[in-house]
Amino acid sequence: MRKQWSLSGTWTFTTDPKDQGERNYWYEQKKGLPEGREVPVPHIWQRDGGELVNYYGTAWYARTFQVHEFDRSKRLFLHFDAVDYLTRVWVNGSYVGEREGGFTPFEFDITDCLNEGTEQTVTVRVYDPQDNADIPIGKQGSWYTRVSGIWQDVYLEERPAIYVEQIKVTPDIDRSAVSVRYRLSAAAAARQVVHFSVKHHLGDGAAVAAGQAEAGAAEGAFELEIPNAVLWDTENPHLYELELTLDSGNGRTDAKTEIFGMRKVEHKDGMILLNGKPLYIRGALDQAFYPDTIYTAPSDAYIQREIELAKQMGFNLLRKHIKIELPRYLYWADRMGMLIWAEAPNYVKWTKRSMLRFRHDLFGMVDRDYNRPSIIIWSIYNEEWGLEWDLANDPEKQRHVAEMYDELKACDPTRLICDNSGWTHVKTDINDHHRYFVCPDQLEAWERDLDEFVVGRPDRNFVDGYPSNGEPIVVSEFGVWGLPSMQKLKEHYGAQEPWWFINQGEESHQEDYKKPVTAAVNFSRFGLDRVFGSFEELAAASQKRMFRAVKSIIEEMRKRPVVAGYVVTEFTDIEWETNGWLDYLRNPKEGFERLKDFNGATAVMADNVNRNLWSGESQAWDVVISNNDMKSFEGSVEWRIEGTDLSGAVPVKLDGRLHLVLEQAIRFTAPAVAEPGFYKLRLELLEGGRRLAINEEELTVSPAAAGNAGGTAVTLYQMPQSLADAMALRGFKVKAGLDQNAVILTDCLDQDVLNHVYEGGQVVFLAEQGEQLEHRGQFTFRHLPEGESWPRASSFNFVDPAWFGGIPLQPEMGWEADALIPNYVVPFSDYKIAGGRRVIPLFGNPQLGESSEIVSGYFQGWIGQVGGSMIRKSHGQGSILLVTWRLMDHYGSHPIATQVLNKLVQQQAELLERAVSTADSIGE
Known part of the structure; x- marks a missing residue:
């Protein structure tokens, strides 16, 4: 009944860095904007590249439109789905209004601004401030590329003087009925009637329920029974349409349709229930950034493919992370049966103004998306972003969060609410955690964390005085990085490096490992080219490590039925952050076809597995x-x-x-x-x-024979007798003293050992205790986090298998090295550690890496934060083979530890033999 005309498409665009457009009446210029150029709307100006990537401030849009089909007895509305951030609008030079906010829709009645002709002009001024700490922004501009401009659709809509403004449908599956609340633009005239009917969405058009009521006040409500209602769930996402029409007695004057689903969400006994049945969440964090269009999905087909891929990987939920999602995406989630966990974009600075702006977006999101059956959870805050990370110690903020929960629950009692996702809770329907571990490196630590904290102590995840009340436990963030194909990225961007290779985040995201440009320098600088041959091979190995890690992390949660679900970080890569199960171009990563093995509805898993066996x-x-x-x-x-x-x-x-x-x-x-x-x-x-x-x-x-050393001479200097005995059993000739004819095995690099090496000795320095060692020469060590750590989840341990011929080692260090992966490395890159009151910057030693033979090492992200875990460094006439792998306690019992340590000693012994041969030949 309502006519709509799209205004998406070609507009004229120009920037206004001196903010002179209003002063110079740009909204009145019939010839168009000065220095304007054509752009497609929806339009995010950062996507145009060049200087616009980092342009802040004011920009202008303009276009003409025709109204020859408009019925001038009615009203004409100009509707924007979203503009970021502050919008002012003129039609034919007349000011029609202003709107602040970057994520929710708004509109203006422009009827009185139309001229008598058919051609009209609309002009839009958009202002996006650089100092955005107290406006809701989410991760755009803080972690990734900024978003500014008319970034969602624009259209005109014709309406009568009194029209249906809003419809909210609340399903009641227990009674097979719906409660409907509606709002008119004004109180209805006498004898006006509201007709309502329900039919199957995309069905044959036949009504399954209908009725009518008199429309008096501007707001009304009614209930409608739906006989034999078909419930909406992930396997059968059945949708209904409710149409509400106004009848003045002389015919129907307006109609509005809403799509809804019959479903019920609740929690009970530590489980989330959908339609009364337990629902185990298998979710992925989805930040909904795109490689070309940044914040706007390119097409409906693109959205459908994403949801199909998510289902193929075993997911039943997407957590739309601090972004109010596009209406079209939510429609396809409704239609395809993908659950949604929605959350409003955060602000940064705790001020009264920022809270008001945040409330506007949060409740605007709930208001807009109330009828979406796919949305089952609302989040208020994420990790105290906007609360300045001191919720546990600030009673005012605790009261604020509790009040926000109560107000949101009153606004929408049909969904679950998470007060502060992942961190300390105050009042919530979900006790969720954000826990970043990486496996095999931290398997035991992850098991302890689950048993002693996540599952074992639910109250510890709440502010003191706010106890847990048996809410479902969900691990709503965890994940591991897997580098993407650089070749595919460059091919996509026309053989060029994309703008985001220079990290677009703020200062806290400028570490080397968060910058793709770092990889080009460090790949060959620290010997990775020798191990992997090319970056493409490294990327494939990184994805294998990612697959191996998330498999183990997820399986440990699924082995504990008290965990009600999980949400992995994340669905796709976003710019520099590469922990997606799909890369940024939506290509599946290594092992995609096997993800459902452990992420499907049914999983079969081995437990208490010893992965490295002696015959x-x-x-x-x-x-x-x-x-x-x-x-x-x-x-x-x-x-x-x-x-x-x-x-x-x-x-x-x-x-x-x-x-x-x-x-x-x-x-x-x-x-x-x-x-x-x-x-x-x-x-x-x-x-x-x-x-x-x-x-x-x-x-x-x-085989047992693989652990035999073959008579190699070794001196254990200040080492446990138990290790000496074990090595003797393996065939080593264990000697006493600093013998020049034997390799020295030690964890004590004192001056006597250093002098021995200087004179031509060969040492294996077992430095697995790192900086705790009293005598370690001039080597410094970095202690890697042994507990929960987001940076370590981006890490990668590598080894050169060619150095260990015959020993089953993978270059990306998999389960064969499970208990051996080091907790210390020799730092080549600068790094930081957390101090008591501030972060402490520490220096690495890149020259050491460049001048040593790197046998095994460590890096984070895009080959940043590099360190060595096995390096051979010359010292005088001899050399030190420094090793931080955890070998000592596993020697003899662990087949790989045994063979690796044997090989290290034998490698140094070969250098001794060569030195003797060289000396003999010189003597001759």
């Missing part, structure tokens, strides 16, 4: 089944170790339980093998020959 070792491992959909089935778990004759099967009967443990279901003796190698444990959950789930675990098996 002949007996093993008994558990099998855990995670059954998120709580389906009943009867079948079997079949397992086999590929490349061997080992296999087995155990019967399974699952009577709708969420979780089942089959204790010691996998039993075997590690096979005799001729040489060390990689193997895979393969698990399948079957029902009547139909595969319900599949999984794999990486293993190594080594």
